[in-house]
Amino acid sequence: MKYTGAEIIIKLLERHGIRQIAGIPGGANLPMYDALSQSECIRHILARHEQGAGFIAQGQARVTGRPAVFFATSGPGATNAISAVADAKLDSIPIICITGQVPQDMIGTDAFQEIDTYGLSVPITKHNYFARSAKELFEIIPDAFRVAISGRPGPIWIDVPKDVQMALVEFDEWPKNGVADNNFSLDMQSIQDAATIINEAKRPIVYVGGGAIHSEASESVQALIEKLNAPTVMTLMGLGALPSRHPLSLGMLGMHAAPFTNHALEECDALIALGARFDDRATGKVAQFCPDAKIVHVDIDASELNKIKNAKIGIVADLDDAIEALSPLIDSKEADEWNDRIEQLKGEYPMYMPDLVDPTSAYGIIDHVAGMLEGETYITTDVGQHQMRVAQAYPFEYPRQWLTSGGLGTMGFGLPAAIGAALEKPEATVVCFTGDGSILMNIQELITAVEENLNVKIFVCNNNSLGLVHQQQDLFYEKRIFAANYSRAVDFVKIAEGFQMDSFDLGTCVDPMSLIANALAKPGPALINVPINVYHKVFPMVPPGGANKEMLLRDRVTARTMNQIKQ
Amino acid sequence: MKTNTILELTVKNHSGVMMHVCSLFARRVFNVDGVLCLPTGDVTKSRLWLRVKEDLRLEQMILQLQKLEDVLAVRRHGASHAVFERIGEYFRE
């Protein structure tokens, strides 16, 4: 067989099961695009910005759990891709970015659109490659797939100079596909020790992170929790591992948790951390997090154990494997005083979502949309108040239903991630809850959704403000609101029309419920503008750097407003 | 004064390895005051010696090193390891 480097890349991607690739062409990746044009099984989705392409790939990978690939050209194409890849690193998402690079004889000459892509991608990838010859691609491409999904998943970057894409290679057979390494041996002693701690615990709490989603362990996690009758908290990334309506679910923990959730953690005597990494948004001030608890920590990444908080027992393992070994050693427990205590805490420290019954309110829109959605649904968000409200209020049912930028918190994630999810799940409805600030960061992808006629419904929670910034300034900077409010409001309904997308406005309609129903019912993309009062905050909120028990429950009247009231 | 620790890394022999290792220390603001690297007898491998300060974060650094795809093995030696002592001769002013 005789193929060019570019053809080898495309064929190897086909062989690894890749069927849809988002990207943008340019001078340095044109040979790859030419080869892609000849592929009979890979479709290309033309994004409008490389960050959009990267988040489309993330959407694909997050709903399927399988690696997704995206393409960009050298120089500005590569730099535009960076945020989406860095985001995948922090949330452990297996995406593979393949960029063109200037020909090798021009590298180091400040050639047109030359940038040190390899160097730039080192700190934001799990691993990265620079292909020096077309032959090397036989190792690099399968290895990229292997690394992306082995152990803790993560993003990969492959930089391919143009001469490598064009070089012809003669060869006899294709290399084997990259598959996940499976070289974990369980330390049975720690499993035994963990079981002892868990069995002796009087007030255990299970703390579930994104690892439960990545390792497809939600069923076994749920079985373990039920066996123990243990109340369970989830991180932002872990939502969906246990259905929100599960009687043992205490929802999300940390900065925007329900008050009873953080209070319960204060009282637990054993914390069973499953695929969670003690992120500061979850723990609050670490020294005061679960002060009385012995910690059992299971994670596939050894460097996560004892990184933030020392565990009594640390187990490095795939979560599903670890639970399989652990379960038989765990004693079944009936509901007891601890479960009663949890019910009592729920009564004493309830979660309050104002105006939930009003479908045009900040929380109400989420609740009503959830109530109206039928069948398979996926939910994406952007970053800000609307994101935290969805995390608090949406009744998640199953793993991979929830797509949000957790670790990096990247505004601009929501729309392209929804496109990626819809590409993989064409029968489903994908809802993107976004903010008026965030949507502007990748608004160009509206036309991509229209072009692909995807079933993506975009709810713009529009407070004409960088709401979460506004909230922090209002609460913690003595109400000095600066650079948070927009002085001109964007007409998103018109903007959507310009992108040839159906659009609706909850602000001017008489019957909000039927408007939402109409927007959801018609197949294809739609944008719905939802005016929100900028003074409606997300509560509870733990002040940044504070302990979780110090959460603010409502707007506190600051000294300054007190003075204003007196005057 | 903090004492030194010597780290001995066996790594894959290709151009990006030094960058991956040094960048890991640099971005975590962890000072490396000595670096030595040469291929081993086996052409596919190199040996990389690092002299770093003993620090509470060292355990975490070693775990991070072990996660690098191109790092095959990490060994930890005490400050008295001969490798930097002997080569020190070439570094005196």
Ligand SMILES: Cc1ncc(C[n+]2csc(CCOP(=O)(O)OP(=O)(O)O)c2C)c(N)n1
């Ligand atoms: C790319 C990026 N820039 C800045 C921030 C900081 N930031 C976090 S939330 C936020 C406001 C988001 O505004 P919007 O999308 O309108 O959401 P809202 O909070 O109003 O619901 C900002 C600026 C960020 N997370 N990401």
Ligand SMILES: [Mg+2]
């Ligand atoms: Mg806003």
